[in-house]
Amino acid sequence: MSATAVATRELMLVEAVNDALHVELARDPSVIVLGEDVGRLGGVFRATAGLREAFGEKRCIDTPLSEAGFLGAAVGLCMAGWRPVVEMQYDAFSYPCLDQLITHVGRYRWRTGGRMGFPLVIRMPYGGGVRAPELHDDSPETYYVHTPGVKVAVPATPADAKGLLAAAIRDPDPVVLFEPKLVYRTARGAVPEGEHVVELGKARRAREGSDLTLVAWGAMVAVCERAADDLAAEASVEVLDLRSLKPLDDEALLASVRRTGRCVVVQEAPRTCGFASEISALLAEHAILDLQGPVLRVTGYDVPYPYWQLEDWYMPSVERVVDAVRRVLAF
Amino acid sequence: MSATAVATRELMLVEAVNDALHVELARDPSVIVLGEDVGRLGGVFRATAGLREAFGEKRCIDTPLSEAGFLGAAVGLCMAGWRPVVEMQYDAFSYPCLDQLITHVGRYRWRTGGRMGFPLVIRMPYGGGVRAPELHDDSPETYYVHTPGVKVAVPATPADAKGLLAAAIRDPDPVVLFEPKLVYRTARGAVPEGEHVVELGKARRAREGSDLTLVAWGAMVAVCERAADDLAAEASVEVLDLRSLKPLDDEALLASVRRTGRCVVVQEAPRTCGFASEISALLAEHAILDLQGPVLRVTGYDVPYPYWQLEDWYMPSVERVVDAVRRVLAF
Amino acid sequence: MSAVPVVEQDLERVIAGRPAVRPAGLDDDALLALHRSLVRLRVYDERSVVYHSQGRIGTYAIFRGHEAIQAGAVHALEERDWIFPSYRESAIGLLRGLPASTILQWWRGHPSGWWNPEEVNVASICVPIATHVPHAAGLAWGLALKESDAVAVAIFGDGATSEGAFHEGANLAAVFRAPLVLLCNNNQWAISTPLRDQTAAERLSDKAVGYGMPAIRVDGNDVLAVHDAVRRGVEHARAGEGPTFVEAVTYRSFPHATADDPSIYVDRERVEAERGRDCVAAYETYLRDLGVLDDEDVQTVREEALAELRAGIQAAEDEAPGDPELVFAHAYADPPPDLARDLEELRRVHER
Amino acid sequence: MSAVPVVEQDLERVIAGRPAVRPAGLDDDALLALHRSLVRLRVYDERSVVYHSQGRIGTYAIFRGHEAIQAGAVHALEERDWIFPSYRESAIGLLRGLPASTILQWWRGHPSGWWNPEEVNVASICVPIATHVPHAAGLAWGLALKESDAVAVAIFGDGATSEGAFHEGANLAAVFRAPLVLLCNNNQWAISTPLRDQTAAERLSDKAVGYGMPAIRVDGNDVLAVHDAVRRGVEHARAGEGPTFVEAVTYRSFPHATADDPSIYVDRERVEAERGRDCVAAYETYLRDLGVLDDEDVQTVREEALAELRAGIQAAEDEAPGDPELVFAHAYADPPPDLARDLEELRRVHER
Numbered sequence A, B: 001m002s003a004t005a006v007a008t009r010e011l012m013l014v015e016a017v018n019d020a021l022h023v024e025l026a027r028d029p030s031v032i033v034l035g036e037d038v039g040r041l042g043g044v045f046r047a048t049a050g051l052r053e054a055f056g057e058k059r060c061i062d063t064p065l066s067e068a069g070f071l072g073a074a075v076g077l078c079m080a081g082w083r084p085v086v087e088m089q090y091d092a093f094s095y096p097c098l099d100q101l102i103t104h105v106g107r108y109r110w111r112t113g114g115r116m117g118f119p120l121v122i123r124m125p126y127g128g129g130v131r132a133p134e135l136h137d138d139s140p141e142t143y144y145v146h147t148p149g150v151k152v153a154v155p156a157t158p159a160d161a162k163g164l165l166a167a168a169i170r171d172p173d174p175v176v177l178f179e180p181k182l183v184y185r186t187a188r189g190a191v192p193e194g195e196h197v198v199e200l201g202k203a204r205r206a207r208e209g210s211d212l213t214l215v216a217w218g219a220m221v222a223v224c225e226r227a228a229d230d231l232a233a234e235a236s237v238e239v240l241d242l243r244s245l246k247p248l249d250d251e252a253l254l255a256s257v258r259r260t261g262r263c264v265v266v267q268e269a270p271r272t273c274g275f276a277s278e279i280s281a282l283l284a285e286h287a288i289l290d291l292q293g294p295v296l297r298v299t300g301y302d303v304p305y306p307y308w309q310l311e312d313w314y315m316p317s318v319e320r321v322v323d324a325v326r327r328v329l330a331f
Numbered sequence C, D: 001m002s003a004v005p006v007v008e009q010d011l012e013r014v015i016a017g018r019p020a021v022r023p024a025g026l027d028d029d030a031l032l033a034l035h036r037s038l039v040r041l042r043v044y045d046e047r048s049v050v051y052h053s054q055g056r057i058g059t060y061a062i063f064r065g066h067e068a069i070q071a072g073a074v075h076a077l078e079e080r081d082w083i084f085p086s087y088r089e090s091a092i093g094l095l096r097g098l099p100a101s102t103i104l105q106w107w108r109g110h111p112s113g114w115w116n117p118e119e120v121n122v123a124s125i126c127v128p129i130a131t132h133v134p135h136a137a138g139l140a141w142g143l144a145l146k147e148s149d150a151v152a153v154a155i156f157g158d159g160a161t162s163e164g165a166f167h168e169g170a171n172l173a174a175v176f177r178a179p180l181v182l183l184c185n186n187n188q189w190a191i192s193t194p195l196r197d198q199t200a201a202e203r204l205s206d207k208a209v210g211y212g213m214p215a216i217r218v219d220g221n222d223v224l225a226v227h228d229a230v231r232r233g234v235e236h237a238r239a240g241e242g243p244t245f246v247e248a249v250t251y252r253s254f255p256h257a258t259a260d261d262p263s264i265y266v267d268r269e270r271v272e273a274e275r276g277r278d279c280v281a282a283y284e285t286y287l288r289d290l291g292v293l294d295d296e297d298v299q300t301v302r303e304e305a306l307a308e309l310r311a312g313i314q315a316a317e318d319e320a321p322g323d324p325e326l327v328f329a330h331a332y333a334d335p336p337p338d339l340a341r342d343l344e345e346l347r348r349v350h351e352r
């Protein structure tokens, strides 16, 4: 996307989110931000810091504590010509909004015969490993990606956090953005200054390899990269960062797996009906002759996310990824 | 499950549900039924008809119009020693309860270190084809089966509708039962009288075959059976009725596909992250050497369930199933 | 005419008195326009029940007896003001110029039942209970943020007040002083569930206190009382004072919908009594008393409405069936590529 | 002592007067027991902040200043009555015999932070806002259906009243006359969101009207006023009269949680003033005035509480780390078979 001469700044992932919001609110006066504690406080993770100061309290709004209420209100705001960017404070605290999401956010455009647009964005920190009390650790992408009418993206790097959020804000459809809170302040990288858009639906090859494709998104991309490092002496492992789950870059996925012949998919969410299952299913449908071994999934388990002293046993670890890769290679 | 000499009655599927409720409420005084219009009216589909008359208004309770409220109350009722059977009036009207489901129904037992039980049942009519206004046609099983801590079952026949509901009511864990409303009054069959339990986690071979396995649940089982009939001259098609999605009878699934070497999975729900994807993923993991062709999914599409004059274009049809089977056979 | 009998204590009324008094601000034309709207709604509803029984439309949510609430509200609005209907107000768009055929197609499950809300400032029919309340709050608030002086009305039932969505929407509207009228059709039933099983509050209007907004409680069979209440709410909203809760008390003396058999749960005597308090008849009597309406006028208005409906059902039935392509259309402005592949696939399978 | 300064108008108070008057029904032992509970909670909270800063527990939700609400409520209950706490009342189980180590383990993320609610009639700590309100309503209603005379108290914040779950739970409790006290800790902040951005209602207790239930509004810094209000709610509930809403007005003059930096959003002067109205100090002054408590007593109670906490953190830290098996335990009574396979797999990978 970006030309060679673009100026960049080294930012943490959460800073890149903040940067995107500043740039997009400045670019388009119809963009507004709302959610719990996004205004005065600038968000519990400070993702919205400075917006109220820069754009006023009418464009960065603290809502009452009511996720269904303010997501529903965002639907109405779209009807009034706004492009709302809604923050859910944490993954699991988005669940009260699922009813609005499923019954309205994903269907309202359809209901108008495509004549009204609902360009809203829901962004939320997601995922585990942060040593927090329960319900601060969920990876709920399945609930969102299974819902027709919405798009879903998950950045793994600061540059993508900025670029995907900008793309989501500019997209004519509702987009849900999951931000990997585990690496909010540890993922650092060069981020293009000013306007920076990463098209939805394009995967990123995080690492090139020829023996096996590791497929991941969000915080699991780094885990896969570490696993690829650990395996370097044994195998050449490609890491594909999906970036966007819907639309999905199935071409990149299939091209990679056709080349390597082997695939392991890694996700934090519980296994059953996770997005890893979708990837496996696509391969079982479109790449059955290319597969030289089973498609394995390394995932969270079908149990409540555990108390945090145990969370490292729950989250996909480098060891579990390495083990799965070895099993496929040895098949 | 049932001995040879068990007396049976010919019932419609919804009557079998009603029968199960009568039998289970009579058997166990701690079972109570609650939901919108389940009492005076006996349910909009009459699934709870006669319960109030037989067991009194304290055991068959009309709630205020608040799905999250009464599912949450059911959690509390469990804590007070009741075994609540909660009716959601329609599939899509269960969405307001997803927050309670995900944050509490599936987690509360875990939270108590396994010391308190939450033997609650959620039952709801689901699925399309009924020529109804929007949001009366959804197949939301993914939202439920992806949620840790709950079990999910879907009957396809009257006998299973009774037996699975009885099993759900007796189960120590929360169980969600999806009843295929399309065949509420058209699926008829012999139903054992009195107590009748169909163990959760056991699939049913609806039809034996040797060339390909059609996997389905709920209303799609009959569609698969019709497809198998249409294909009789070309191929011997097995139809596996999963009956229970969690726990899943993966042994029966794998045994069947290992034998036939081919599989098509059929579901009404939107494709992405549907349960069909889970089945494909399991096969891609455990049966990769047995598969003689791709695993195809015939599903609803990733769009809002359409206006009902178009719904036959959305629902998996016999033609689409037949086509998929032929494609796999010709692979 | 006899006064509209007391449905409940403690309700505001306009047309109950004798001799009939003309309400301030409504001239003959306005009074007759209101009448015409009532009749158009009534006829739409009557014909829909017939069309349903003839198998020409699908399940249908009857609104007979609630025309006063709908017409009263619409006539208290300007064209630029928005209406957020539930399924119970499916035909309210008629009063904003939607063709009857569009609404009939909605109930026939035809894709042309879709309309463009922006064209008539009538939101899509809301099927799930109360979830449109936050939309209306958001739209109204959004308009105010744009310094428009338009307002919105959300219409919902007594049962809807039990839902979290109602609560969150109402609260949010009050906090943001959204220019909104929350119009509750308290017909005292939610399918088979009577009001006393829905809330322990004496009046639904009591709920407004908890949101810090004013409430007005009126006789929902009295179109002028509803009109006046909504008008006051609209003025309050337009003045930047925020939302108002209007409780319009009536009674559902017909089935919930064509599929419903209320004989199982209702008290027939009460239903008979309530049917005698018909809002259209009451208003016609009132207008006759005022000398503004005569039998011939009634006849004409009714016939026009009937003609509109006949033409509507004809148009609906004449329309070609929806193209399967529409299954894939409109969900996204910029759809994921697999939808086009799915459509192709579907065509291939079904057209061979 | 000086009277507890006016936090807000229109609040019920007990200990504000001079000379101190002994409340009816509370003898010296009861008054001192209440004091002991206040101090145990205070010390738990103080130590937790220290433990957090030492890295010995994780993020922690501070409740300093809210001890009067918690202790006042618990002492108005019988042992058979249930308490449904939010994260803000994480340590309320102490007053029901839960070891400090259990609660500390909760904040340490150790699986032994789990307790059996049935043993102490204290439900699990509720992390999502307001979702425990329907649980409390259901439990209370379920007990009444079993003809028990036990009641329940649900404790939640001012912000919680904006959530649909609060609304649905409160409404349902009122409809079913569930024996429940809805105890709202109105500390005027939800993280950085002040009460005026949460609701347009003047008083949170106004919300009770819409549910048809009585409300009591008290000074939440006055432990005796809270005690009295909850006691009245409990009596009402036990008499089969249904739920009561109790609004306890206080102020959050400390951070929301250890991770929070309120300097960005609060008014420091107000915070200073509020800190001067400390509920524990006020009660101690009151008891001294009554002649029931002296410096030595205060010292002893505090030292006992400190010893309890020291022992608690020691026990927590001495405990072996949780077995990874616990990741798979307890979610199901009868788990799907794949969980056992997953555990085996996990062991194989990590133990080689």
Ligand SMILES: Cc1ncc(C[n+]2csc(CCOP(=O)(O)OP(=O)(O)O)c2C)c(N)n1
Pocket: B036, B065, B089, B093, B096, C088, C127, C128, C129, C156, C157, C158, C159, C160, C161, C185, C187, C189, C190, C191, C252, C256
């Ligand atoms: C969330 C949700 N739950 C349940 C239903 C099913 N349902 C349709 S109408 C209705 C009763 C609504 O009663 P009320 O709000 O009083 O409106 P009325 O039908 O009387 O106009 C119910 C329960 C629904 N549409 N949405």
Ligand SMILES: Cc1ncc(C[n+]2csc(CCOP(=O)(O)OP(=O)(O)O)c2C)c(N)n1
Pocket: A036, A065, A089, A093, A096, D088, D127, D128, D129, D156, D157, D158, D159, D160, D161, D185, D187, D189, D190, D191, D252, D256
């Ligand atoms: C459903 C949900 N949304 C958001 C949060 C994040 N959150 C934790 S505490 C809090 C503020 C709660 O305020 P209040 O109800 O007044 O209780 P207090 O913290 O003041 O005791 C928020 C928004 C949550 N826990 N649950």
Ligand SMILES: [Mg+2]
Pocket: C157, C158, C159, C185, C186, C187, C188, C189, C190, C191, C252
């Ligand atoms: Mg009603």
Ligand SMILES: [Mg+2]
Pocket: D157, D158, D159, D185, D186, D187, D188, D189, D190, D191
């Ligand atoms: Mg608070």
